Amino acid sequence: MRIVFESRRVRRSVVIAVGALTLGASIGVIVSSEVGGASTGIAGLTPGATFPENSDGLTYGSSLGALDEAGVPDLILVVATNGKQGYVYRSALNAADGSDVSTLQEASDWDEVGATESHTVPVFAEDGTTVIGTFTVSPAVVDPVPPGGPANTR
Amino acid sequence: MKYRRQKWLVALPFLIGLFIPLGIATASAGYYGGSERTIGPADGYSYTNVAYLETTVPDEYAWTETLPLYAGTEIPGNYLGVQASLFESGGALCVQSSVDWDSSPNYGLFTNSPVGDYCGSGQYYGKGWSHIYNGTGYDVYGTYDTAGYSI
Numbered sequence: 001m002r003i004v005f006e007s008r009r010v011r012r013s014v015v016i017a018v019g020a021l022t023l024g025a026s027i028g029v030i031v032s033s034e035v036g037g038a039s040t041g042i043a044g045l046t047p048g049a050t051f052p053e054n055s056d057g058l059t060y061g062s063s064l065g066a067l068d069e070a071g072v073p074d075l076i077l078v079v080a081t082n083g084k085q086g087y088v089y090r091s092a093l094n095a096a097d098g099s100d101v102s103t104l105q106e107a108s109d110w111d112e113v114g115a116t117e118s119h120t121v122p123v124f125a126e127d128g129t130t131v132i133g134t135f136t137v138s139p140a141v142v143d144p145v146p147p148g149g150p151a152n153t154r
Numbered sequence: 155m156k157y158r159r160q161k162w163l164v165a166l167p168f169l170i171g172l173f174i175p176l177g178i179a180t181a182s183a184g185y186y187g188g189s190e191r192t193i194g195p196a197d198g199y200s201y202t203n204v205a206y207l208e209t210t211v212p213d214e215y216a217w218t219e220t221l222p223l224y225a226g227t228e229i230p231g232n233y234l235g236v237q238a239s240l241f242e243s244g245g246a247l248c249v250q251s252s253v254d255w256d257s258s259p260n261y262g263l264f265t266n267s268p269v270g271d272y273c274g275s276g277q278y279y280g281k282g283w284s285h286i287y288n289g290t291g292y293d294v295y296g297t298y299d300t301a302g303y304s305i
Contacts, residue, residue, distance in 0.1 A: 020166075061245075064245045066296050
């Protein structure tokens with residue numbers, strides 16, 4: 001189908017309008033992907049990533065990409081309650097959040113006491129010795145899933 | 155007069171084009187799931203875990219769910235612990251919940267972790283952890299992290 005415009009002026013107006021619409025939509029798509037859209041991930045934070053070591057030979061970095069304990073560095077990158085970024089010792093965090101539980105009885109004990117309280121651990125600079133803040137582990141809010149319930153049950 | 159008309163001819167379509175994608179992005183705020191991961195078998199039980207990120211104000215947090223691979227399978231008490239984590243855009247851990255177990259037999263667990271105000275607004279990633287009893291102790295399995303979304 002061929003569209004015939006009455007005059008050159010109308011055709012020029014249509015071209016300008018379509019051009020402006022396209023430009024606006026392109027900018028809108030770019031801005032919306034930054035404001036509310038998904039990103040494709042963070043470089044170096046994928047499963048199996050290797051971490052740098054500090055002067056004491058301790059690995060440090062993010063635990064975001066970890067799929068098991070082996071993928072978590074010795075010093076875990078966190079945001080302290082004062083807004084500063086630093087590192088917590090994995091061992092300290094595990095003790096504070098109940099990850100170091102190793103028996104069914106210990107799990108039961110943690111469930112009754114430890115999981116109901118906030119726990120605070122020190123946040124260090126990359127050297128692992130200079131304290132720059134604290135990190136708080138939130139109490140757990142856990143709910144059982146109904147029998148045979150679907151995945152989204154909250 | 156002619157110039158003013160041409161100005162609107164450019165401005166109006168430009169604004170329409172600009173705000174339609176932004177409107178779609180805003181309307182799509184909600185909760186977003188990561189990919190599901192299959193775990194096990196561990197001491198006779200297999201599971202799936204998944205992380206979600208909730209971005210609908212005022213519900214802004216990560217939550218995670220671990221279920222038996224076969225729906226309706228009853229998991230013995232304390233065989234399963236769950237934990238949710240929220241990460242900011244640079245990969246720093248913002249908030250993490252304690253691990254929680256259920257001493258009673260259950261059909262899976264879910265838990266959440268609120269946003270820490272000190273992390274501010276920006277892009278976040280949700281992640282969860284499943285602590286699975288293997289007969290002698292616990293193995294820890296991370297969920298696949300969610301994609302990053304702005305909160």
